[in-house]
Amino acid sequence: MLKVEEMAFSYRRNEYLLNKLSFEITPGGVYGLLGKNGSGKSTLLYLMTGLMFPQIGTITFDGTPVGKRTPAMLQEIYLLPEEFDLPEVSIETYVKYNASFYPRFDREQFDNYIRIFELPEVKKLSQYSMGQKKKFIVSFALATNTRLLFMDEPTNGMDIPSKSQFRKAMALGMSDDRSIIISTHQVRDLENMLDRVLVLHDNTMMLNESIVRIAEKLEFVHSTSKDDLQGCIYSAFTPEGFVGVRPNTQGIETHVDFEVLFNALINHPQVFSQLFV
Amino acid sequence: MENQLFSVSRFGNYLMKYFAEFRSLRLQFIILTACFTVIMSLSGGSVNFFSLSAAMYIFAIVSASSLTAFFTPRISKIKFLLVPASQFEKFLTMLVHLYLYIPVMFAVMLFVAQYCAMLVTALFTLSAPQLAMPYAGVSIDTDLLGMYILSYVEGVAFYLMGATIFTRHSFLKTTGLSLVLGFVVMLLMLVGVTFHALSSGAYGQLDAFNDVDSAAGTFIIVFSVLASLMYLIIAYMRIAEMEVNETKK
Numbered sequence A: 001m002l003k004v005e006e007m008a009f010s011y012r013r014n015e016y017l018l019n020k021l022s023f024e025i026t027p028g029g030v031y032g033l034l035g036k037n038g039s040g041k042s043t044l045l046y047l048m049t050g051l052m053f054p055q056i057g058t059i060t061f062d063g064t065p066v067g068k069r070t071p072a073m074l075q076e077i078y079l080l081p082e083e084f085d086l087p088e089v090s091i092e093t094y095v096k097y098n099a100s101f102y103p104r105f106d107r108e109q110f111d112n113y114i115r116i117f118e119l120p121e122v123k124k125l126s127q128y129s130m131g132q133k134k135k136f137i138v139s140f141a142l143a144t145n146t147r148l149l150f151m152d153e154p155t156n157g158m159d160i161p162s163k164s165q166f167r168k169a170m171a172l173g174m175s176d177d178r179s180i181i182i183s184t185h186q187v188r189d190l191e192n193m194l195d196r197v198l199v200l201h202d203n204t205m206m207l208n209e210s211i212v213r214i215a216e217k218l219e220f221v222h223s224t225s226k227d228d229l230q231g232c233i234y235s236a237f238t239p240e241g242f243v244g245v246r247p248n249t250q251g252i253e254t255h256v257d258f259e260v261l262f263n264a265l266i267n268h269p270q271v272f273s274q275l276f277v
Numbered sequence B: 001m002e003n004q005l006f007s008v009s010r011f012g013n014y015l016m017k018y019f020a021e022f023r024s025l026r027l028q029f030i031i032l033t034a035c036f037t038v039i040m041s042l043s044g045g046s047v048n049f050f051s052l053s054a055a056m057y058i059f060a061i062v063s064a065s066s067l068t069a070f071f072t073p074r075i076s077k078i079k080f081l082l083v084p085a086s087q088f089e090k091f092l093t094m095l096v097h098l099y100l101y102i103p104v105m106f107a108v109m110l111f112v113a114q115y116c117a118m119l120v121t122a123l124f125t126l127s128a129p130q131l132a133m134p135y136a137g138v139s140i141d142t143d144l145l146g147m148y149i150l151s152y153v154e155g156v157a158f159y160l161m162g163a164t165i166f167t168r169h170s171f172l173k174t175t176g177l178s179l180v181l182g183f184v185v186m187l188l189m190l191v192g193v194t195f196h197a198l199s200s201g202a203y204g205q206l207d208a209f210n211d212v213d214s215a216a217g218t219f220i221i222v223f224s225v226l227a228s229l230m231y232l233i234i235a236y237m238r239i240a241e242m243e244v245n246e247t248k249k
Helices: A041-048 A091-099 A107-116 A130-143 A160-173 A211-217 A258-267 A269-275 B008-021 B024-042 B049-070 B074-082 B087-125 B142-165 B170-199 B207-211 B213-240
Strands: A002-012 A015-025 A029-035 A056-061 A077-080 A148-152 A179-183 A196-201 A204-210 A218-223 A234-238 A241-247
Touching: A002 A041, A015 A041, A015 A056, A015 A204, A029 A041, A029 A258, A041 A148, A041 A179, A077 A130, A077 B074, A091 A107, A091 A130, A091 B008, A107 A130, A107 A160, A130 A148, A130 A160, A196 A211, A196 A258, A204 A211, A204 A258, A204 A269, A211 A218, A218 A258, A234 A258, A241 A258, A258 A269, B008 B087, B024 B049, B024 B087, B049 B074, B049 B087, B049 B142, B049 B170, B087 B142, B087 B213, B142 B170, B142 B213
Parallel strands: A029 A179, A029 A196, A077 A148, A148 A179
Antiparallel strands: A002 A015, A002 A056, A196 A204, A218 A241, A234 A241
16 A cells, blocks of 8 residues: 655755655554654654655555645645644534545434544634644544544643543444554554554664564563573563563463663663564 | 646646635635726716736735645645646646636726726716626726736736745735845845946936936836746746645644
């Protein structure tokens, strides 16, 4: 569906923020895009939506370069940026004038998401708080049923109950022909939602693996005893006890802890490159 | 497959979205109507061609400059670029706003202002309203109309181009650029006229300037049309190739 081939991008001459990235987004999955601040997550989202053009390589959607921003492509892509503004119009007006651009927009689904997020009826969208605006735009984005949905820090500004509402809405919004790419620092908010993890580090895509394969290859340890951390690539002490990750030699399937995975990866990239060949 | 450059239904949808979400348009109409009601009340229900054309011209170029709001800040640019319509349709909508909506809005505004002024005058003089034909108080100088239309088209195109180049203080920067360009054009014309006078052996005679009068008229028209087209093409290209820069707000 979306293909990134040997892509490189820089803001300054010869200083590549993203270098030689190659990967594919296939239909039917939730992708988590993880990386440190300034690692190029938002830039990558903008590149994949045709808002920026790579200096080297190509990014295509169904064979068409995304930079062309053709209407046929744009009606299959929805980007929910981290910051956004909504016009001073009513919900009805917003839906009336924006939904017509998305051929698979489903009004029933939209109303359902609004109910899930418990959004009150307002005369104008400007009356919503920042968190409510975010929930409104997430509802609209999910209801467009575009084949690609990009979300940049979607849970920022949402309160604790809203995060479980978000997970519920996301589960309803998924389908076999749709892929959702979520860029976030709030990895806990995405637990049990992701099918695949993409990690940007040191200007490259350091990890691009399915959760199933990560669980096959790695064993995540949570223990109150330090003795249980033997053989761990990475370990840390948290208020809940010790956490760590080690190669899964026993064939035990454990719950993937994204925080531990991310820290282990950026501290010991060579181990990961050997494990995930 | 639907045409990716232009589709009537898609353009119609974008046009409706544009005007539905451009809330300040209604406010602008109300303010202008109020201003012209006052002007017409004070001037006995009439408005001269100069004031009217100057007001519309200034309003149009300021509106053209304010379209930079679609390109800055970054969130507005993202919203603008990702609406599933072609960049050509988005550009065409801006032209509809500047070349069709504004003149029509002025026509409607004058109509409303004329009758409002009539009522205001009647109220203040405690007399019966003096009904008149629509636009009775509007004088149009037909000799200057053609030149006015030409300068309106060129001015708006120039300021629209400016809005795509200068995203901050667009009006001021475009005005500065227009002054510089105007000075250069004047200088070139002066050089041209002097050269013409010298080559025809008429140096020092006032007739040398009169000789070029008729040619100058045609030249100005052709120049204005070509310049307007060039400004619009530059503006369109700037929009079509616009990028979002993550490092700038």
